[in-house]
Amino acid sequence: MSTWRQARAESVVDTINPVLKNLVWPSPSDETPFWKKEFPTWDVSVELPADVEKDSDLMHIIHVTAEMAPIAKVGGLGDVVTGLARACLARGHTVDVMLPFYECIEKQHIIDLTLITTYNSFHDGNWILTNAYRGEVSGIPVIFVEPSNQFFKGKYVYGGSYDELEAYIFFSRACLEWMQVTGVQPDIIHVHEWQTSALPLLYWDMYHHLSLKRPRITLTIHNMEHYGECRQEQLSKCGLDGAIYATTDRAVDDRTIGHNPERLSLLKGGIVYSNAVVTVSPTYLKETLCSGWLSSTLIRNRDKYFGVLNGIDPAIWNPATDIFLPVKFNAQKLEGKKFCKNYVQKGLGLPVESAGRAEGKDVVNGTQQKVPLVVCITRLVAQKGLHLIIHAIKHIEELGGQMVVLGKAPDDRVEREFKDLADLYNEGPAIRILLMYSEELSHMLYAAADMVLVPSLYEPCGLAQMFGMRYGAVPIVRRTGGLADTVFDIDDHSNNHMANGFVFEGIDEGSLNWALDRAFSLYKNKPDEWTGLVRKAMERDNSWNNTAGNYIEVYNSVRVRDDSS
Ligand code: ADP
Secondary structure: OOHHHHHHOOHHHHHHHHHHHHOOOOOOOOOOOHHHOOOOOOOOOOOOOOOOOOOOOOOEEEEEOOOEOOOEOOOHHHHHHHHHHHHHHHOOOEEEEEEEOOOOOOHHHOEEEEEEEEEEEEEOOEEEEEEEEEEEEOOEEEEEEEEOOOOOOOOOOOOOOOOHHHHHHHHHHHHHHHHHHHOOOOOEEEEEOHHHOHHHHHHHHOHHHOOOOOOEEEEEEOOOOOOOEEOHHHHHOOOOOHHHHOOOOOOEOHHHOOOOOOOEEHHHHHHHHOOEEEEOOHHHHHHHHHOOOOHHHHHHOHHHEEEOOOOEOOOOOOOOOOOOOOOOOOOOOOHHHHHHHHHHHHHHOOOOOOOOOOOOOEEEOOEEEOOOEEEEEEEOOHHHOHHHHHHHHHHHHHHOOEEEEEEEOOOHHHHHHHHHHHHHHOOOOOEEEEEOOOHHHHHHHHHHOOEEEEOOOOOOOOOHHHHHHHOOOEEEEEOOHHHHHHOOEOOOHHHHHHOOEEEEOOOOHHHHHHHHHHHHHHHHHOHHHHHHHHHHHHHOOOEHHHHHHHHHHHHHHHOOOOOOO
16 A cells, blocks of 8 residues: 555544543644644654665765755755655665754754764865764655855745855865765765755765766756856865866857856756756746756756656645644545634634634525635745735635735745735734745644645745645646646636646636635535545645655666766
């Protein structure tokens, strides 16, 4: 039985009634908000699924990454690294993650943290004393790299008061240096985004000429917008000669040609120097070949460029076992979901219709009027369709629904704009805008929601719609990138069997209204059809069980099978 089905059969959902007896309903006046209370185990002990079929041809993969969920997660990159690593471990492969030892990492979430290596790694003419620690997070062995300088110090993963570009170039070299010092030679070094894209350059032009012979490099691009613009002398600080990469067939940023000085793009260098390049959905792959300044580089490297849809981790994201949910549920037993909705509504001071009964009902033309709850959980950046999120707030209020936005804005101007909206709406009966990051609350909101809104202008893959579906929130999305690969409109009759949500095309308010209006109408007028849609969305397997095999194929296409390389 697959993990997915096993999860559906979890007996834990049968224990709803005893849980309810002891359930303490939250309120906005609680001293500790409901999402900040103590949870039994966080996620550190999430076990790997035992029933996954093992691969016969096993390999060693090391991810070198700036993010890893849940300890150092800012967006989807963190989820992808953790989910993919766990899926490959479950299939029998050896997997490690190498991560900067950010000062903000909460050490209590790491099991068996131990100092394993003290070594020197190069930066700007000096050898920096560096510690490598080993520990376990979510069942994955992790090597934490901690330089003795100021890099990676601060309260957050990004935005510390050090030069981020130089810190990640240092980290890229420090990971290779650690492999060289310890003699660890994985089959695959899997780098992610611009932050670790200097590693392929360092590997092929430096460490491969030293003792590292076996590894081959896979680069995953999670978002083409961030390309690691870099001055030649900044790259030179890692010991490479930055000037030799300033050519169109290597790493020059094509948009800066003719400028003084011309700049490099670490991401472009990563594309050129990696053995395989993956982006996170088939539609985003097509989009990036057709537009954007990197398209010519991607076209030149087309034969090693793949589109592999991200998955979600079926154990970490499982409403039948999720430790953050006050009441568990699954596609067969949905009552728990109603209690999660009531729990969140009470905790945020939103009006509540009682779960399962018609208390407080408003009868219009014989139809019980219900209030759908829409959530939008996102980084508040232009890519995510900020004007559409703001419009949705107004329109959902007009439609008589409720909406919760959970988001953090890295840009002060955007933060202020949403803060003003929060001041305007948060005392009212329909809308809550919460400007913060909370992993715990995000789980509860997906579980509470009837609908999850993802109105992105572009979206390489998008995980929010997949988490939403897994937790029974019907997705309302713009047709772009991975959203187009995972959500299919219920009124698209050419594709009825896949239909699982509401999709709109345009970036104008009218297009969004059209999708929201149809969703609200179905929710209010055809409750049985709605419940069927919820079940269908929950039962769709968006997990890594489905897609990790595509990564294994990519790895296999580039790895070497003996030491003669
Ligand atoms: P991106 O990687 O562009 O941020 P994705 O949809 O791929 O977008 O992944 C976003 C991830 O970050 C999801 O796991 C989402 O739940 C989470 N997330 C985004 N903002 C917040 C927040 N403010 N609090 C908690 N989780 C968040």
